[in-house]
Amino acid sequence: MRQVDISNITDQLSVSPQITVVDAEATGAGSGGELCDADVAIVGRGAGGIAVAASLKSRDSDLDVAVIGPADILYDQPGWTMVGGGIFDAQSAARTMGSLISKGVHWLKSALAAFEPENDAVILDGCRVVKYRRLFVCPGLKLDWGKVKGLEETLGRKGVTSNCHYDLAPYMWKLVRQMRKGRALLTQLPMPIKCAGAPQKAMYLSGDAWFCRGVLKDIDVQFMNAGCVLFGVKDYVPALERYVEKYDAALNFFHNLIAVD
Ligand SMILES: Cc1cc2nc3c(=O)[nH]c(=O)nc-3n(C[C@H](O)[C@H](O)[C@H](O)COP(=O)(O)OP(=O)(O)OC[C@H]3O[C@@H](n4cnc5c(N)ncnc54)[C@H](O)[C@@H]3O)c2cc1C
Incomplete structure (x- = not known):
């Protein structure tokens, strides 16, 4: 495994020197040939990928584990x-890879x-090859904003936002803070989605902010859920329903967002 000298950027990236970082693009390492052999190759360096790596290393520190993913x-x-x-x-809500x-x-x-x-x-960008004994594939889900007509061009302005994107979440809080009256539409799209709880967490946290500011009585909270139940695990539903009641939210099932005009 070739190793890049990262000592001069250690502070900047909070990378532990005990982690081998191979920037295949920057080094040209192994171009057109074999880059490395690993006992375990893990595709994707999200929560899943780094958790698998941590779990394997804690069980057998001699394992040669390679996590594949470009972003810092x-x-x-x-x-x-x-x-x-x-x-x-x-x-x-953003951490450097090296610190994790x-x-x-x-x-x-x-x-x-x-x-x-x-x-x-597996073949990396630039035709570099990584051989493995075991392969874990953890590429996550890719959001398809374009599937809802008019959404991409409206997100982040005119009162339209999402908590499923780093850049948009602050705008959500800005809207919640500024809202004093009117209708708040919160939507939950059909599966597969990244988190079944995220749309509802938006409803409960917004509802609580409006409740605490005393403006909830002037806000019509509408939750539009493409599914047919409040939450898939039924044991949680009664507790959630108490908050729906507290924030006076109207639950609308089988309502799917298909376009933003
Ligand atoms: C708003 C929100 C709230 C959430 N709340 C919760 C919660 O309360 N509790 C909970 O348990 N979960 C929650 N989740 C879900 C949780 O974040 C995900 O389940 C988790 O991040 C999934 O991890 P992952 O590694 O599978 O995927 P990801 O975190 O998406 O990581 C996948 C990685 O693979 C990379 N990748 C993809 N293709 C390639 C490729 N070709 N080459 C190299 N790399 C590639 C991606 O770039 C990414 O870095 C929430 C999600 C969202 C969006």
């Missing part, structure tokens, strides 16, 4: 809900381009 910043996606609800500031990835794990700073299962290998 890992976003705390559940934290975005709290940003939208005014509990966290946005910066606290386990010691001794190799981080291959590159995107995956292809799988080559017949050779127990």
Whole structure:
């Protein structure tokens, strides 16, 4: 495994020197040939990927574990809900990879381009090859904003926002803070979505902010859920219903957002 000297940027990126960072693009390491062998290759350096790496390393510190993913910043996606609800500031929901990835794990700073299962290998951007004994695939879900007509061009302005994006969550809190009366429409799209609780957390946190400011009585809270139940795990439903009642929210099931005009 080739190693990049990161000592001069350690402070900036909070990278532990015990992590091997291989920036395949920058170094040109292994161009057109074999970049490395790993006992375990993990595609995706999100919460899933780094948790798998940490778990494996804690069980067997001799394992050669390589996590594959290009970005330096890992976003705390559940934290975005709290940003939208005014509990966290946005910066606290973004962390450097180096501060999170386990010691001794190799981080291959590159995107995956292809799988080559017949050779127990994956191909990174730039045709670099990583061979593995075991492969974990943790690429997460990719949001398809374009699926809702008019949404992409309206997000972040004219009172339209989402807590499913780092840049938009602060705008959600701004809207909640500024709202004193009128109708608040909160939507939950059909599965698969990143978090079944996120749309509702927006409703409860906004409702609470309006309740505490004494303006809730002038706000018509409408929750439009594409599904048919408040929450898929029925044991949680009675407790959630108490908050729906407290914030006087109208629940609308089988209502899917298809366009923003
Ligand atoms: C607003 C919100 C609130 C949430 N609240 C909660 C909560 O309260 N509780 C909870 O348990 N969960 C919550 N979640 C869900 C939780 O954040 C996700 O389940 C979790 O982040 C999934 O982790 P992951 O690693 O599978 O995917 P991700 O975090 O999406 O990471 C996948 C990574 O793979 C990378 N990748 C994709 N393709 C490639 C490729 N070709 N090459 C290299 N890398 C690639 C991506 O860039 C990304 O870095 C919430 C999510 C959101 C959006």
